[in-house]
Amino acid sequence: MSSEQEKMDVSVWRGDAQSGKFEHFEVPAQESQTILDVVSWIQQNQDPTLSYRYACRVGMCGSCAMMVNGVPRWTCRTHVNKVLDGNKLEVGPLRNLPVIKDLATDMDVFFDKWVAAEGLHHPTKSREEPIEQITSDSAERMEANAGIECINCSICYAACDTVTGNPDYLGPAALQRAWTVYNDAKDADKQVVLDAVSGVGGCLNCHSQGSCSLHCPNDLNPMNAIAGLKRASAASFFRRRR
Amino acid sequence: MLDIRLYMLQRITAMIMAPLTLGHIAVMIYAIQGGLSSAEILGRTQGSVMWFLFYGTFVVAVSVHAAIGLRVIVAETFKMAGFALSVLTWSLCLIFLFMGARAVMAVTML
Amino acid sequence: MIRPHRAHSLWFAYILHRLSGLGLAVFLPAHFYVLSLALTQPERLDSLLQWSDQPVVKFAEFGLVFLLAVHIFGGLRLLAMEFLPWSANQKTIAASAVAGAFLISTTFFLQAI
Numbered sequence: 001m002s003s004e005q006e007k008m009d010v011s012v013w014r015g016d017a018q019s020g021k022f023e024h025f026e027v028p029a030q031e032s033q034t035i036l037d038v039v040s041w042i043q044q045n046q047d048p049t050l051s052y053r054y055a056c057r058v059g060m061c062g063s064c065a066m067m068v069n070g071v072p073r074w075t076c077r078t079h080v081n082k083v084l085d086g087n088k089l090e091v092g093p094l095r096n097l098p099v100i101k102d103l104a105t106d107m108d109v110f111f112d113k114w115v116a117a118e119g120l121h122h123p124t125k126s127r128e129e130p131i132e133q134i135t136s137d138s139a140e141r142m143e144a145n146a147g148i149e150c151i152n153c154s155i156c157y158a159a160c161d162t163v164t165g166n167p168d169y170l171g172p173a174a175l176q177r178a179w180t181v182y183n184d185a186k187d188a189d190k191q192v193v194l195d196a197v198s199g200v201g202g203c204l205n206c207h208s209q210g211s212c213s214l215h216c217p218n219d220l221n222p223m224n225a226i227a228g229l230k231r232a233s234a235a236s237f238f239r240r241r242r
Numbered sequence: 243m244l245d246i247r248l249y250m251l252q253r254i255t256a257m258i259m260a261p262l263t264l265g266h267i268a269v270m271i272y273a274i275q276g277g278l279s280s281a282e283i284l285g286r287t288q289g290s291v292m293w294f295l296f297y298g299t300f301v302v303a304v305s306v307h308a309a310i311g312l313r314v315i316v317a318e319t320f321k322m323a324g325f326a327l328s329v330l331t332w333s334l335c336l337i338f339l340f341m342g343a344r345a346v347m348a349v350t351m352l
Numbered sequence: 353m354i355r356p357h358r359a360h361s362l363w364f365a366y367i368l369h370r371l372s373g374l375g376l377a378v379f380l381p382a383h384f385y386v387l388s389l390a391l392t393q394p395e396r397l398d399s400l401l402q403w404s405d406q407p408v409v410k411f412a413e414f415g416l417v418f419l420l421a422v423h424i425f426g427g428l429r430l431l432a433m434e435f436l437p438w439s440a441n442q443k444t445i446a447a448s449a450v451a452g453a454f455l456i457s458t459t460f461f462l463q464a465i
Contacts, residue, residue: 067357069356070355070357071356071357158357162318165317165318165319166317198245198246199245200245204246205244207366207370208433208442209358209366210362210366210442211357211358214360215357224438227433227434227438231434233249234435253431253434253435256427257431259424260424260428263420264424267417267460270417270460271463272463274460274463274464275463277401278404279398279401280390280394280397280401281398283390308373308376308377311377315370337381338380338381341380341381341385342380344384344388344391345383345385345387347388347391348391349387351391
């Protein structure tokens with residue numbers, strides 16, 4: 001490439017669950033470069049001990065999500081020139097998740113909460129019966145469709161300050177998934193979903209900060225899904241009292 | 243932190259207080275004109291069943307609402323939970339209730 | 353400063369709602385105490401009311417009315433979001449809540465001085 005390459009000052013978080021700090025690297029700036037390119041360059045050319053995750057590198061798996069200049073993003077889809085601050089970059093592991101090493105976080109708690117929010121299918125029919133007819137333009141189906149493209153990248157979970165303050169809080173992704181199941185005509189047990197999401201760690205804790213919907217790279221809207229769950233929980237509360 | 247009962251109490255007291263608060267602000271904007279004096283205030287409120295009910299309801303609702311609101315803030319900021327948190331919530335509710343009831347009685351009773 | 357992931361208007365609406373609620377909760381016992389003086393020490397109440405005629409106190413009262421108004425208007429936005437069908441213009445409503453609160457508290461202030 002060009003012989004006179006500008007250098008970027010990239011600080012990368014190094015450490016584990018106990019301790020860590022930011023380390024600085026000088027990385028040559030390229031014409032067209034993503035944050036994932038930068039992290040990979042560091043690992044391949046400067047420090048092979050840097051740990052990080054990626055897989056598809058084309059914005060469909062969500063594995064490469066990290067904090068870039070304090071904002072959770074897919075690093076494979078974040079162009080350097082969109083986020084470069086002067087010539088500085090700061091890359092860190094996702095918030096609200098325990099760190100395993102450097103930029104790799106422990107996703108167990110995220111997936112445990114996904115299951116705990118009852119984002120599971122409860123069948124209505126057996127294989128002997130005809131298939132449930134789904135109308136794609138019913139209100140419920142459209143509500144469900146708005147949330148089904150979640151790829152579990154955990155960016156909304158990292159962005160949410162209610163998750164930070166409340167360790168029991170299931171989080172936006174898990175609750176959004178529960179909302180898609182709740183609105184699914186094929187699902188038999190809506191009450192089980194409601195009970196799961198209106199308990200101690202449930203949707204009722206959401207303060208509608210909106211960081212989830214703002215930062216979702218798939219343009220999903222967990223805040224709306226959670227508002228829907230609140231509405232359903234309140235309606236169920238009044239119905240049961242009668 | 244919030245279960246469905248606390249959540250609904252919070253929202254219902256909020257809905258009860260919405261018209262009461264707007265009324266209170268309107269009264270304040272009216273009353274503040276020309277300065278305040280205890281004679282002026284008490285002249286309006288003393289012996290009035292309507293003001294007693296208005297502010298009495300307000301005090302009950304705000305005691306519940308503020309106690310739950312503070313519960314959430316304390317839980318999320320200081321990670322307090324369980325029995326200690328419940329004790330704090332109840333104590334705050336009772337303090338607001340007691341002090342508020344005294345204030346309502348002070349301005350409406352003859 | 354504000355962490356970058358929080359630097360957006362709906363998060364400000366959240367923190368404003370939380371801080372206004374906190375401020376009002378701290379103010380309320382003092383408010384109740386002063387009013388209850390009508391029962392036991394009405395002369396003290398009157399002297400406190402006279403003291404409150406100072407411009408700096410009136411400005412503080414303006415601040416309190418703002419906190420109350422912004423808390424209730426922001427709260428109405430939340431109740432609407434949680435109990436009525438989704439409305440996409442949350443940021444506009446939040447900004448209107450702040451503007452409305454400012455309008456009301458300024459009206460109060462102008463009547464007070």
